[in-house]
Amino acid sequence: MWMLSREISVSAMAEMLKEQEPRLGRVLGHSAEKAYRRGDWGEVKKILVDETRSKRGHRSVTVVTDAKSRKRLFLAEGRGKEALEAFAKERKEQNADPGQIEAICMEMSSSSISGAREFFPKAERIFDPFPLMPMAGEAVDQVRKEFGRQGLLPKGSLWAL
Numbered sequence: 001m002w003m004l005s006r007e008i009s010v011s012a013m014a015e016m017l018k019e020q021e022p023r024l025g026r027v028l029g030h031s032a033e034k035a036y037r038r039g040d041w042g043e044v045k046k047i048l049v050d051e052t053r054s055k056r057g058h059r060s061v062t063v064v065t066d067a068k069s070r071k072r073l074f075l076a077e078g079r080g081k082e083a084l085e086a087f088a089k090e091r092k093e094q095n096a097d098p099g100q101i102e103a104i105c106m107e108m109s110s111s112s113i114s115g116a117r118e119f120f121p122k123a124e125r126i127f128d129p130f131p132l133m134p135m136a137g138e139a140v141d142q143v144r145k146e147f148g149r150q151g152l153l154p155k156g157s158l159w160a161l
Helices: 001-009 009-017 021-038 079-094 110-119 132-150
Strands: 048-053 061-066 070-079 103-106 124-127
Touching: 009 021, 048 079, 061 079, 070 079, 079 110, 103 110, 110 124
Parallel strands: 048 103, 103 124
Antiparallel strands: 048 061, 061 070
C-alpha cells in the first residue's frame, strides 16, 4: 500500500482497493508517522532550511532537509526563528542534540539568523546565494551611476562595470 501511495492519489487508491478514502488516509498517516519516528537524526550534521509562501504570501512553511541524504526531516508552519526553534525541539525529541549541527544553509533574513545563532550556536551559517545576486547587481549599478556623475566613466561605457 505504501508503494502504491507514491504512484497514485489516495482517492484513486481507495477506489482501487475498495476502501474508504478517510480510513486509507489515516492508515497512511499512521505509517508515515511511525516511519518518521524511526528515523535517526543523530547522524545529521548539515541541514538545508528553505522557507516558502503560499500564492498570496499569507502563510509560510519552513522545510528542513538533511544536506547529505536530501531527506526531508521537518516541516513547520511559519518561518524564521520560530520554525528553527520548533526544529530544535523536535530534534531533542528524536534524541539528537541540536548542538551537533555543524552547518545550516538558509535564507538571509534577520529572524532566521537570530534563530540559527540561538538554537544552533556551533553551526556555520551559509546563505542561499539566490537573493544575493539582485543585491550585488544593485550595488554595481550604484557604483556605475556615481562614477558617471563624477565623470570617471567614458561616454558609451554604460555596461563596462
